[in-house]
Amino acid sequence: MNPIIHLKTISEINKFVQTKTQHPLVSVVDFSASNEYLEEGIRISADFYTIMFKNYCSNQMKYGRQSIDFQDGNLICIAPKQLITLDNEIEKREDTMGWGLFFHPDLLYGTALGSKMNDYTFFSYEISEALHLSEKEKQTLYDCIQKIETELHENIDQHSQNLIVTNIELLLNYCLRYYGRQFITRKGINSNTISHVENLLKEYFRSDQIKEKGLPTVKDLAEAVHLSPNYLSDLLKKETGMNAQDHIHYYLIKEAKNILLNTNFSIGEVAFSLGFEYPQYFSKLFKQKTGHTPVEYRNLN
Template sequence: MKPIIHLSTISDLYRLFGLGPNHHPLVAVLDFSKVSEHVEKHTRISTDFYSIMFKNYCKNTIKYGRKNIDFHDGSLICIAPNQMIEMDDEVESTENMMGWGLFFHPDLIRATSLNEKMKDYSFFTYEISESLHLSDKEKNILYECVQQIRTELQENIDVHSQNIIVSTIELLLNFCSRFYGRQMITRSNTNKTIVSQVEGILHQHFTSNEISEKGFPTVKYLAEKVNLSASYLSDLLKKETGKNAQEHIHYFLIEAAKNILINSDKTVNEIAYNLGFEYPQYFNKLFKQKTGQTPLEFRNLS
């Protein structure tokens, strides 16, 4: 297995691709049609910066996690710092090689409002199979943002440079959020199937012995069951039902708790343990938060 190449700085990225000095130490825009991709097969790469890449063709197939990235359809991928990608099998043809990459270090945005907003851009933690497939219009919109950043980087740095660059990055990310929303709408039939699968899994979990055997279900557990990343599943459920993955888990848990409270003589503590809670007070707190009543108040009123 080849060693991991870790890129700590934007300068490291330029050196990896044999490029000249970078215009800015914390942000770069690369035109992939002008980059000679000579990274060896099976090379694993991690970075300390954010990567947003759009390509129609890649000399190397890129593997992220355990899945290959298919750039041939013109998809966009967003990778957070410290994630691992692997350059996999080479493709012989170099025809129609094109695309761009925007790379920026967290230090660029650390003192800005965008730093706090980054956690809202959940697509940075999506699996590659959940990449964003862009229409021609969407490609042009994102490309205009990238061109604006490129132009700004080629100007002399002044007191306005960082604000302009950061605000344009934020604009691009907001468009990505919009386009992901569009993609989820256009895949609504598939999404509804996933919603049904999730609800079936939760129903089975809370109405069988699985809860006592496997414990409280997590968002990660649900995501693995339907072969999605936790972030993508949560966003999909929110788009389709108005409730994210954690809220779905809580809904089925509370419904199961209500049934047990009404149809059994078990104590609240016993019910809490049976539903996978290590501490009954957490069950009491969640039940009241979701229903406005304590478990005992619900039982007595019912």
């Protein structure tokens, strides 16, 4: 297995793809202009954010354990420290087009975007959850890329960072919009996923798993439906108004109410039966979700 190539700086990615460094913290790469071939099985990680679009590539790319190619024109967003693998040689074709945007977290320090990056949860999606773009959407994102590239060719001055970051934020906001559209256009598939999640939670709280394993996690649910935790949570939020953690708490509180009203268990026993090691944590969550302590709820009903 090939060693991992770890790219720490923007100048290193530019050297890697053999393009000039215009700015120390951000780079735009034109994939269609590249005539280079990458070694098979190459593994890469980086200290910066990566956004890539390509309409065709004969190589398969792996991100974690997931594989995808760019045959249909997909956009992928990769957070710092993630590992990607190129399985096969890249084949040069006349109709190959695409671009890459690479920007270091240092570019965002002291900006409004820096404090908002956690809102762009798609950076933690799996490759298999890539964004599929319409022709109009491709052009809109490319327009943002062109504005960034144009600014990179200007002399760096006191306005450079603000203009570059503003256009990066615009691009990211369009990605949010397009992922929202993708959730809507896949409503049928999403409905099946939601039903699967709800059935998993119902069965989990009906069985002895809760006593043996404690509360299910968002990661548990995501693995069960073969999605990343962030993608599942965003899908549920879009379709139901509740994210994955909210769904877990909904079924937990529902089961807690059932136990409180149909048994003589002490509050501690109720908590332990629901997988809580400390009863006070259960009582705090119950009041947060219902407005009453478990004792108050039992007495009121």
